[in-house]
Amino acid sequence: MAQQQNQNATLNVVGTRGPNIDAIARVTGTAKYTGDIELPGMLHARVLRSPHPHARIVGIDTSKAEALPGVKAVITYKDAPKLPIWGSRQFVMNDRVRFVGEGFAAVAATDLETADRALRLIQVQFEQLPFVMDPEEALKPGAPQLFPDGNLEGQARAVTRGSVEQGFKESDRVIERVYRCPTMWSGSMEPHAAIALWEGAKLTMWCSAQSPNRVHMNMTQQFDLSDANCRIISSYVGGGFGTKSAPHVDETIAALLAKKAGRPVKLQYTREEEILDSNTRFEVKMYMRVGVMKDMSIRALDVRAYINQGAYHSRLGGLGNHATHLYNITHLRTQQFRVHTNIANTGPTRGVGDPQECFGLDSVLDEIANEMGWDPMAFRLKNIKRNGDPVPRGQTGVEDGVLINQGAELCINQGAARLGWNRRNPTPGAGQSGPKARGIGMAVTERGGGAGLAGAEVKINLDGSVVMSFASTDIGTGSRTTLSMIASEVLGVPLSKFLTVAGDTEAAPYDGGSQGNRTLQSTGRAVEQAARDCLQQVFAAAAPLLKAMPAELEMRDSVVRVRGDAQRMMALSEVMSRRGRSIVGDGNVAGAQTGMNVERTPGAHFVEVEVDRETGKVRILKYVSAHDVGQPINLTIVENQLEGGTIQGLALTQAEEMRFDPRDGKCLNANFLDLKPPTMMDFDPRVIDIIAVDNKSAFGPFGAKGLGENPNHPGMAAVANAIYNATGVRLREVPFTRADVLQGLGQQRPAAQTARG
Amino acid sequence: MDNFSYARPATLRDAASQLGREHNRVMLIAGGTDVLGELKDHLREPERLVPIRHLKELQGIRPSRTGLRIGAATLLADIAESDVIRQQAPVLAMAAGKVGTPQIRNMGTIGGNICQRPRCWYYRNNYPCFKHGGNTCFSAAGENDFHAILEGGPSFIVHPSDTAPALVALGATVRISSGSRERSVPIAEFFVTPRQDARRENVLQPNEIVTELEVPSAPAGSKAIYVKEMVREMWDFALCSVAAMVTVQNGVVQNARIVLGGVAPRPYRAAAAETALVGKALDEASATAAGEAAVQGARPLAKNAYKVPLTQAVVKRALLSLA
Known part of the structure; x- marks a missing residue:
């Protein structure tokens, strides 16, 4: 795993090439994903799902399922806490189902086939309700209503700058077009999986999550646990793309079953369940109207978007910031209606609303450039924002910031x-x-990228090896490797000396998790801080041994040296063994962007x-x-x-x-x-x-x-x-x-x- | 999947004796690439599975008086790679090589491939359609992008097999056994239209087993090709496929076989296209005319009209590649 030599003279590790440090573990199967974990006495769970897009459950009889040999626990919506899952309107299970595939009962049994058979013995009476699937239809008077307060979740980031109507009047040419991205599968190779283990009042859960701390927050709420009585571990995760960025129902179902059965329970989704119930990429229908001047400038843009959130999703779900952060547009209005319908629940997927917005906006710009006879690239170069251009810092569209380091x-x-x-x-x-x-x-x-709270802990053992712990996860982005490289660069300790503990809420400080371009910028800064903390402690310990001031010391290849003196040096392992105590450094950061700069x-x-x-x-x-x-x-x-x-x-x-x-x-x-x-x-x-x-x-x-x-x-x-x-x-x-x-x-x-x- | 009993017969006669008088109560399993999916999706819930892939009566590729005899349990991968099939019936080898993925070709058999059930998503999602004993085809007024443009109704499934169009082009014969009685059916008569039987895709009786395919050698001097259009480049069923075989002498087409897959409930012999070609030079004009003739009488549904020009293009190109 030798890293190639760095081209940048001041950096030794950062900027090199090399394989993931866990590549061999992943491809040889020694890396344990949630589905690989087996616990003594563990049961297997299956979920009973609605065949109807909208229905009330008026009767349910689980007695035959409970009587089936091998069945150890049956739960229904009656057993579920009446608390919404974090970032959603959804209860873990409910007596009213709002999409085909929504779970409302579950079974834990000694094997999957028995659990499957038990599901088919549960007798359910539905009262079917009218349903609606299209977001525009769902907003019309008389449309079937999903919630007492209607189908409109709200508007995301409504921006008004200047007057678009004025801008279109002033424009030399105006076109309006409609674009649509349908509900699309999100693409994780590893389906959702959770294993729940109760030991007294303590819940330990292995699950396939991007943000173990968000799952932790949901579990402590659903089961009224103290933070200390809940441990979430997502060590290896086979892709998330956003669908695992929020807590999901599978985790709570596994924990409910495990509690009822008094045994650990594994719930792993089938591929079909993963597609139907993983909070997939949402549909967006965009009405785009754009007006341009003969000098190739964009005078006005009006965006009206209908976002099909599916049944419950209420957290993210708007378009991105292309209209406000990528192009200079004099008059701008965006309206985004986030609508609930009876299709599969959705959520953020790689880029959240960015791919959809990019499709709409960069299509309509291409259309008008072609109509005007302009080179589409020249048109974009004319209008893209550059360093020093005004950009919004917040969600309102008011341009109160200044763009820096823009590489468009x-x-x-x-x-x-x-x-x-x-x-x-x-x-x-x-x-x-x-x-x-x-x-x-x-x-x-x-x-953008790099927001929210992040934390990391770096520990140097007595032999000079390093354990780095963080509670974001490596969902296939290579963060286990890149975060280690940051610590390695700071410390001057080779990568081969590192062990990482990823995605464990008990081992590491709070971290918001791996989503939204944030792991490297946020957890990465926490790692950098923790490593610098360690390095100062190493120098403090080594200074008297080397008869030097800490500020005179540097470390390379795990050897502490006095700068400019080739004679005075000491191996880190010796410094540590003489010190006799391990060194622990921690790092915590909040947000990556400051001041006026964007x-x-x-x-x-x-x-x-x-x-x-x-x-x-x-x-x-x-x-x-x-x-x-x-x-x-x-x-x-x-x-x-x-x-x-x-x-x-x-x-x-x-x-x-x-x-x-x-x-x-x-x-x-x-x-x-x-x-x-x-x-x-x-x-x-x-x-x-x-x-x-x-x-x-x-x-x-x-x-x-x-x-x-x-x-x-x-x-x-x-x-x-x-x-x-x-x-x-x-x-x-x-x-x-x-x-x-x-x-x-x-x-x-x-x-x-x-x-x- | 549900529990079932599993008996390993020693002979063909043993296997046939376990079959009953109705479909689906006892099911045969060879490679299992289709059957296991059906069981896991609860599309069919047999009491018993009878494995037949090991039966010696179903093995082997042997020469016959007119060509080749191919045991029904022969793997698709073996057919695709067989030198003798490549020589004597190249269109069959090409078609077998286009099935699914290498994994599927290494499990799936030729007998299973021609007997596979439809891939219609309504059938696979257990809608109570004709194939499940109902009286509706849900695709007719539903999501029918991948359904039949020819010979459709009352069911609009398409036959999913790649090897079947090749076997029809070659004029193969299906050997069938009920243990006590054997019969031979020309492959064109083996498959049925929904008007003949909307529940089934072929004439196989519940107590019968396909044992062998008799495949005549392609005519001397003939050329053949199998072309398959898919949404993705592999691991997909045909949007449209064509098995084309022509014999050209002195610059004139003497004989042509053009059989379509993926567009009709059975492999569709495009007789009009063959007629349009015979007696002509094989060139752009005649190939285009054959492509147009191939979709004569097509009645596309709301969402599959694209299959008409697609089929025209595929037939034309397949023929031109043989010129």
């Missing part, structure tokens, strides 16, 4: 050069004969596609992802994140839409065969080019910026723009199916020949 222009220029933007045919679809048409498109994105993490994607005009197939010929990454901590991991996020974004252009039958609200494709997530054969990583733009942050550790979300944003817009450039067909709904492309090309038979049901 760098990303655009480097990406364009790598793809060869100058090859782009300025007239869409023109000059191409034969069935296959090529086109080039681009999209720009941005995001720092963002922009990126730009460029793509060349080939559209088969006869079969509707869209193939990616070349794709460039250029992202402002701040100071890369580990270049291999940066590239891995950018490549993975890019492919995940491209997947949304091909499939992964959850398909619901409007007649009964059921999801028809809750499996890998029908949902069609891509395989390695679909998006060849060799056609994806990654550019990590080194553009140091003022806040992150060693200038690092968080970037996990961003590569997921621009794929839909960039590909739609490229398809337009290739064919002249504008696609305003994802995914881009054969039907959409062929219909757009007008190759379908006349509608008169269509036999409708």
